Amino acid sequence: MKTKEFQKVLQEKNIDACILFNTSNNKKDYNATYFSGLDLELFFVVIPKKKKPFVIVSNLEIGRAKKISKLPVIGFEKDLFKLLKKKIGNVNSLGVNFKNVSLFESKLLKKEICKKLVDVSDGLKELRETKTNEEIKIIEKAAKVGDEIFSETIKNWKNLKTEIDVKLFMDSEIRKRGFEPAFETVVNSGSNASHGHFSAQDERLKKGFCILDFGVKIDNYNSDMTRTIYIGNPSKKEIETYNNLKIIQQKCIDSIKECMKFSDLDNIARKSIGKELIHALGHGLGIEVHEGPNVGPSSKDKIKIGHLFTVEPGIYVKDKFGIRIEDDVVLTKKGVKVLTKSSKELITV
Template sequence: MNIRNLQIYLRKNKIDVSIFMSLNSTTYDNNLYYFSGYSGNGILIIPKSSRPFLVVPEMEREKASKTSKVRSIIVWKKKEDLFELLRELFKKKKIRSKVIGLDLFSISVLLFRDFKKGLKKSKFKDISNICRFLRTTKTKEEIKTIRKAFSIANKILIKTIRNFKRFKTELDVANYLKIESIKKGCELSFPSIVASGKNASMPHYSPTNCKLKKGFCVIDFGVRYQGYCTDITRTIFLGKPSERENEIYNILLDSQKKAIKQVKNGTSCSDLYNSVVENLGDHSKYFTHGLGHGVGLNIHELPNLKDKSKDNIEKNMVFTIEPGIYISGKLGIRIEDTLLFSNKTEILTKVPKHLITIR
């Protein structure tokens, strides 16, 4: 749960207590789940030295008692004002609250404003960096869940490609991915990208009801399983690729494979990015985004694999390698694998990445 490491940080930085909350679908904080194992509405309070406790509505009491690794659970009655409740709890449990740590990356501006109004005697410090850092390296339990998530995602994407001839539009493909994910007890970790023909030159294209067009078709897809995300991109070809199109695809594939081989403990993320740029040669001008990112409870986490990144690869990191070539108004190609680095590099993505053609 990494609570102990968070508390060490709180003490070093003279922060009395940290608060994480998920009050509804618009204020969901993945840190609450990360530190407690509980995924419903509630408030997690982690003091700098004493035991943490979880505050939940009456309707969530049973779920919290069965799933939370934080064993101290307090029921929050509907009529109680949130900040009055917090003040009472701090007083009852003798918790100093002069300085409160909040992950400002995960709460809205309005909620932060309410905190400053509701707890006027307290000062607030942003703890988003330490939360992101702690989540960068995965525990054995997290790795087990992530492997299972990728097992599901791999099978869905392989099945989708095998059935591709049945699809007429980009949305047909996107809807199929969504339905298959639901069948497996998952949700999408982000809206699927299905970009065919000229549309593939837009990295974050949203699929439409337009007919699937001949040429490269980029499929970027992931499931969320037990809170953890997956991220896979494959590019297939609709029709018969020309010699030049095959050449461009293989240049990108070769650069991606070389980057994966370079991954070692302590490897600089910016060096990985720059090596891909170098390997792409003249085509690097068509590579318009970072090389990759961490994956976990959020689809984008640390490390950042991009130019001038200060991050390095460390043991038990899960991250993507996803170079792309995008020629505006003509074509787009992206090949993305997610890796787990432990004592060696494990490629979690098991979907074939040679150029598959659908005729």
């Protein structure tokens, strides 16, 4: 990943080294995963401003860590901070992601390693917002698997009776291919779809629009796609409503260009849909399912080459129906590339 670029940031700000870490499965710093390729409960990534970065993990995890990470891996059994101090050395300033570090952890770092802590959270955010070709390829692979899952789900629809049945089938198909769902798979049928994001229910699939929102995680990177199908026979008005949303979504994709404000892109959908669009047009996508850039009405971000994000306008009428169409897109030097390829024609089942 962009290790050398981040080291340049450290050098420019005269920060001797940076430490990033996970302390539990409930408290993750995805920046540690970004630089190391690891997703462990407890590990530390140290990035000196000039020397090669390294990882410190529990001896229990060292075998797995060495297989996965491209960085040198050091194991610890006890005296963790003594080891950290020894490997980091004497430093005058230490970069820390303040958005992920508790007050207790800050005090501990100041006491054991370096008295001067410098916040590097903004630099990390900006660095990760634009994707490298390697990152784009991984997400594109995840999107391709997602297309396969959607196709397989439609083929097997007659065997699925409840929203939970559909969710479990999709999750199972992802795992059969050796990957993991990127997040909790959303299956909302009938009036359930009017809430936007609603957990799949253990109840019979309802007639009407049905939202399928799911993603695939590969090598810590995520895809995220939504397709809306119809259970039963849609009326002429329902077909028109769906096709109108499809046109709006495509207009948004066609409008993407470098230096455009994301708020202006969001407004293309919002001025056509109005109050029935109850969420942002999209979100950045990468190691986190929701990360920078901000793709919403209040965004101050402008579109850059390498920005990878979702475009997912929706129409929601409370307690009646919901429709959403979502694609993963990336702006390249050659233009906009859509990574999710599944058909957006209204499928009836």
